[in-house]
Amino acid sequence: MREGSGIGIARDINMQGIFRASIAYALSALALTGWLYGDAARLIWEAGATVHASAGMMIGAAGQIWPWLLIGFALLGRRRIVARMAPLVFVTGATLLLTFGFSFAKNAIPVLVPYYADAALAAFDNWLHFGRDPWRIAHDLLGDRGPGGMPWLYLMVWGLCAIGFPVVVAATDPDFARARRYLWLFFASWLGIGNVLALAGSSVGPVYYDRLTGTERFGELTQALAASGLSETGIGVIQERLWHRYLGGGLDFGLGISAFPSMHVAVATIVALYLAERSRWLAPLGGLFLLSIFFVSVYTGYHYAVDGYVACLVVLAGHVGLRHLSGVKKRKNVAHSRCVTIASFRQVS
Numbered sequence: 001m002r003e004g005s006g007i008g009i010a011r012d013i014n015m016q017g018i019f020r021a022s023i024a025y026a027l028s029a030l031a032l033t034g035w036l037y038g039d040a041a042r043l044i045w046e047a048g049a050t051v052h053a054s055a056g057m058m059i060g061a062a063g064q065i066w067p068w069l070l071i072g073f074a075l076l077g078r079r080r081i082v083a084r085m086a087p088l089v090f091v092t093g094a095t096l097l098l099t100f101g102f103s104f105a106k107n108a109i110p111v112l113v114p115y116y117a118d119a120a121l122a123a124f125d126n127w128l129h130f131g132r133d134p135w136r137i138a139h140d141l142l143g144d145r146g147p148g149g150m151p152w153l154y155l156m157v158w159g160l161c162a163i164g165f166p167v168v169v170a171a172t173d174p175d176f177a178r179a180r181r182y183l184w185l186f187f188a189s190w191l192g193i194g195n196v197l198a199l200a201g202s203s204v205g206p207v208y209y210d211r212l213t214g215t216e217r218f219g220e221l222t223q224a225l226a227a228s229g230l231s232e233t234g235i236g237v238i239q240e241r242l243w244h245r246y247l248g249g250g251l252d253f254g255l256g257i258s259a260f261p262s263m264h265v266a267v268a269t270i271v272a273l274y275l276a277e278r279s280r281w282l283a284p285l286g287g288l289f290l291l292s293i294f295f296v297s298v299y300t301g302y303h304y305a306v307d308g309y310v311a312c313l314v315v316l317a318g319h320v321g322l323r324h325l326s327g328v329k330k331r332k333n334v335a336h337s338r339c340v341t342i343a344s345f346r347q348v349s
Contacts, residue, residue, distance in 0.1 A: 015090035015170060018187055022094035025191065026101035033104040036111045091170040091183065095163060098190055105195045106256030110246065113202040118209050121201070121260060122217065125304040134305035135206055135221050138298045139228075151234040154264065154296045157289075162267050169274070181322045182274050185315070186267075193266045193314055198258045204246075205259030207239055207301030221301050235300055265308035268293040269315040 126133055166186050173179040204211075207225070209218045225231050231239075242257050268290040275286030290312075297303040 015087040019090040019094045022097035026097040029101040029104035033108050087170045091166045113199050115202050115204050117201045117203040121304045125306050134298045147230040150296050185318050189266050193261050194263045197261050201260035203259040204257050205302050260307045261311040262303045262307040264293050264297050266311040266315050269312050
């Protein structure tokens with residue numbers, strides 16, 4: 001389909017369906033959390049504040065990369081930009097809805113399913129890595145070097161990807177079938193990995209293990225993080241805020257603990273797959289991003305390595321499944337077109 005029709009593009013990318021699904025998701029998460037905490041009025045107020053903050057983050061990101069945006073718009077041309085406005089509006093709205101809907105749902109995890117899986121995850125992680133905890137391997141690899149750009153990568157760069165990825169795909173990808181696949185993969189991953197599997201494997205991660213269980217299983221990790229200086233960075237500050245919110249037993253919007261599986265790694269996997277499919281020149285960049293996020297998630301104690309492995313596998317399974325469905329749909333469309341052509345030819349004959 002040519003890009004001259006905005007209606008056609010909106011239909012091809014199917015952002016209206018994702019937008020409606022995001023509305024249902026956000027409202028369901030709001031209702032569930034409001035029921036669990038009995039404070040729906042506060043939730044609505046904080047939802048508005050989060051949407052405002054997310055929108056501000058998008059605008060701020062656009063302000064930093066505006067030269068590249070101008071180049072992209074110049075390459076697309078006026079007609080293509082106008083044609084993409086409808087799906088772009090839908091995807092932006094869906095992303096904002098996803099942001100606060102996920103934050104609601106994440107707060108509900110320990111209330112619905114109290115943290116229970118850490119002992120099993122830690123033991124399996126240790127067994128899988130031949131008797132060594134993965135955080136030790138990560139710290140050994142880095143040696144005496146401090147955290148460096150870890151906070152910037154794990155918080156800022158990843159945050160921009162988590163919010164901006166669907167917008168960039170909808171705005172720039174000329175392959176509508178590919179854009180549709182990755183948009184559905186992105187939004188479905190937050191629900192399937194970040195909510196459903198997170199409930200099934202409710203856990204806090206190595207950095208909170210000892211506080212939760214009253215043991216000293218990861219005491220050396222705590223010492224190593226303090227010695228590296230990471231505890232004084234934004235990552236350390238957020239880790240403390242998360243734990244204090246959990247101890248308070250109340251609701252602090254956006255501050256929920258959930259280790260298994262890793263949404264950081266899931267998003268990085270989606271970005272890496274997309275960059276590799278979009279251009280072979282971008283594949284190394286995507287791979288480096290994924291490996292870096294995975295490494296930081298283990299180094300900081302946010303996640304067991306198995307949290308990242310599972311996230312990667314689930315995203316890959318979803319990716320393969322969507323490619324298969326897309327291929328089946330394409331073959332059906334081709335077969336239908338051939339039937340129509342043959343029928344038209346017979347009528348003319």
